[in-house]
Amino acid sequence: MKGGDAGSRGVAALRLFALAAVAIVLVAGCGGDDETTTEDWANGVCSAFTDWRDAVTTAGESLRAGATTRDDLESTADDLEEATETFADDLRGLEPLETEAGAEAQEALDQLAEDVDQNKEDMRAAVGGAEGVQGAVEAASSIATTLALMGRQIEDTFRELQQLEPGGELSDAFETADDCASVSG
Numbered sequence: 001m002k003g004g005d006a007g008s009r010g011v012a013a014l015r016l017f018a019l020a021a022v023a024i025v026l027v028a029g030c031g032g033d034d035e036t037t038t039e040d041w042a043n044g045v046c047s048a049f050t051d052w053r054d055a056v057t058t059a060g061e062s063l064r065a066g067a068t069t070r071d072d073l074e075s076t077a078d079d080l081e082e083a084t085e086t087f088a089d090d091l092r093g094l095e096p097l098e099t100e101a102g103a104e105a106q107e108a109l110d111q112l113a114e115d116v117d118q119n120k121e122d123m124r125a126a127v128g129g130a131e132g133v134q135g136a137v138e139a140a141s142s143i144a145t146t147l148a149l150m151g152r153q154i155e156d157t158f159r160e161l162q163q164l165e166p167g168g169e170l171s172d173a174f175e176t177a178d179d180c181a182s183v184s185g
Contacts, residue, residue, distance in 0.1 A: 036095040042173035045109070045161070046180035048090035049154060055083030056147055063140050070130050073139050077127040080143070084120040084150075088113040101164035108164075112157045119150050158183065 036044075059079045062072070091113045097105050126142035129135065162171050174180050 036097070038097060038099055038169050038173040039177050041094055041097050042170070042177035043179040044090065044094045045158075046174070046177055046183045048087050049158075049183055050179065051090070052083050052087035052154075055079060055086075056150075059083070060144070060147065063144065069133075070127070070136060073127045073130055073136055073143075077123055077143070080123055080147075081120050084116050088116050088120075097170070099165065099169050101168070101170055104164050105161055105170060108157050108160050112153060115153050116150055119146050119153075122146050 059076050062076045062079075066072075091109045094106075094109065096102060099105070123143050123146050126139040126146070130139035158174075162174055165171050
């Protein structure tokens with residue numbers, strides 16, 4: 001029966017080896033690919049901004065082209081509202097950043113999301129109160145002022161994010177992230 005013992009030990013060793021191999025694969029598969037890198041995070045921020053900026057540019061062209069009726073303003077406000085909601089949702093949807101300044105970066109984005117939500121409400125209120133051509137012109141002016149404010153808030157937030165870790169991982173990520181190439185700040 002010594003041969004049987006050797007065979008049993010061999011089967012047991014193969015089972016142990018197979019179990020260890022499965023465990024290694026499972027452990028290796030956990031975390032690594034699912035974690036958001038700092039560059040991925042910066043890409044997410046810049047992509048959200050670029051999408052918002054493109055939608056606002058299109059809406060701005062509509063305002064400059066003479067959106068002087070309430071229906072024109074409503075349509076433009078709807079476009080701006082959708083773009084702004086998407087922007088805020090995209091910022092809130094980013095995974096927490098695992099860097100030294102990650103918590104501060106998340107706070108800055110959360111504050112920006114709150115600010116743009118308020119700005120969206122301000123634009124909607126301006127359109128809702130527009131009566132006649134003069135009211136439409138005043139609402140368009142109010143929307144343009146609010147959009148300029150939003151632009152400054154976004155620029156200030158980008159600057160704040162880049163200054164959280166000067167020369168560090170976060171700053172480097174904004175410099176190297178592909179989606180950040182067209183974003184200045």
